Amino acid sequence: GAVVSQHPSWVICKSGTSVKIECRSLDFQATTMFWYRQFPKQSLMLMATSNEGSKATYEQGVEKDKFLINHASLTLSTLTVTSAHPEDSSFYICSARDQGRGPGKTQYFGPGTRLLVL
Amino acid sequence: DAKTTQPPSMDCAEGRAANLPCNHSTISGNEYVYWYRQIHSQGPQYIIHGLKNNETNEMASLIITEDRKSSTLILPHATLRDTAVYYCIAKTGNTPLVFGKGTRLSVIA
Numbered sequence: 644g645a646v647v648s649q650h651p652s653w654v655i656c657k658s659g660t661s662v663k664i665e666c667r668s669l670d671f672q673a674t675t676m677f678w679y680r681q682f683p684k685q686s687l688m689l690m691a692t693s694n695e696g697s698k699a700t701y702e703q704g705v706e707k708d709k710f711l712i713n714h715a716s717l718t719l720s721t722l723t724v725t726s727a728h729p730e731d732s733s734f735y736i737c738s739a740r741d742q743g744r745g746p747g748k749t750q751y752f753g754p755g756t757r758l759l760v761l
Numbered sequence: 762d763a764k765t766t767q768p769p770s771m772d773c774a775e776g777r778a779a780n781l782p783c784n785h786s787t788i789s790g791n792e793y794v795y796w797y798r799q800i801h802s803q804g805p806q807y808i809i810h811g812l813k814n815n816e817t818n819e820m821a822s823l824i825i826t827e828d829r830k831s832s833t834l835i836l837p838h839a840t841l842r843d844t845a846v847y848y849c850i851a852k853t854g855n856t857p858l859v860f861g862k863g864t865r866l867s868v869i870a
Contacts, residue, residue: 645807677857686848687805687860736804738858748854749795752804 646670647739649753656727657761663723664756666737672717673739677750678710681734693720727760734758762859763788763851770865773843779836781864783849786830791853794825796834798845799863805848808834839868 646669656662666676674695679687691707693699693714701707709731711723720739724731736755740748766784773779785794795810809816809823811832816823822835836843848863 647804649804679860686862687799689857689859692857734802738804749807749810750858751807752797755802755804757802 645741645749645751647737647751647753649737649756651756652754653757653759655759655761658728659726661723661725662727662758663721664735664737664758666720666722666739666753668718668739668741668751671739671741673720674717674742675740676714676720677738677740678712678720678722679736679738681736681755687736724758727758729760732758732760762853762856763792765849765851765861767847767849767861767864769862770867772867772869773836773839775841775868775870776838779839779843779866779868781834781836781847781849781866782831783834784831785849785851788829788851789853792851793854794823794829794832795850795852795858796821796823797848797850797858797860798843799848800842800845805860806845808847839866841868841870844868 648667650665676693678690681687690705691699691701693712695714699712714720737753738750740750763785796808797805799805811823825832846863846865
């Protein structure tokens with residue numbers, strides 16, 4: 644159980660275009676989902692927290708108008724990178740928190756989406 | 762959330778137990794200790810978590826000291842597929858996971 648999927652697994656796009664990444668919790672409901680970014684040889688960096696039906700909360704330094712997050716249902720969150728530039732090239736990973744498995748609320752991660760902006 | 766300290770790297774012989782330490786001396790009473798690992802180019806994988814009692818599951822054992830200031834993740838029979846970066850994170854139930862640098866475990870044949 645506790646499977647999180649992401650789509651696409653990799654994407655190449657031209658500079659200036661927008662890219663949408665989907666994150667789904669397949670076998671549990673996730674009131675809260677998270678988006679992370681990871682650059683080569685670095686650790687994961689939390690970008691934002693989204694709660695179903697409300698606006699996302701962004702970490703300091705993350706542009707909310709550039710990284711649009713929608714969490715419209717208990718099993719789906721999307722991240723749209725708008726007007727992508729080469730410096731947005733990174734590994735984007737989503738995570739969903741299982742609300743129903745005891746007091747220690749565990750986050751489960753998707754396989755990640757590798758974005759390359761040319 | 763409490764800061765955690767882990768060694769940057771460790772080696773372990775295949776088939777032997779891998780013992781990964783984590784220091785969290787400022788942990789508060791309502792913070793859990795979580796362990797995740799990230800195999801190259803994949804999303805992090807949940808391993809185990811605990812509050813104050815030792816925990817065991819099909820992947821690993823988590824030993825937390827009585828004062829809760831440190832813990833050890835034990836992989837009982839390491840295989841080459843256990844080569845990964847292991848993260849120890851202390852946090853309360855409702856805060857998001859914040860990753861440090863972790864320990865890079867290399868399992869050697």
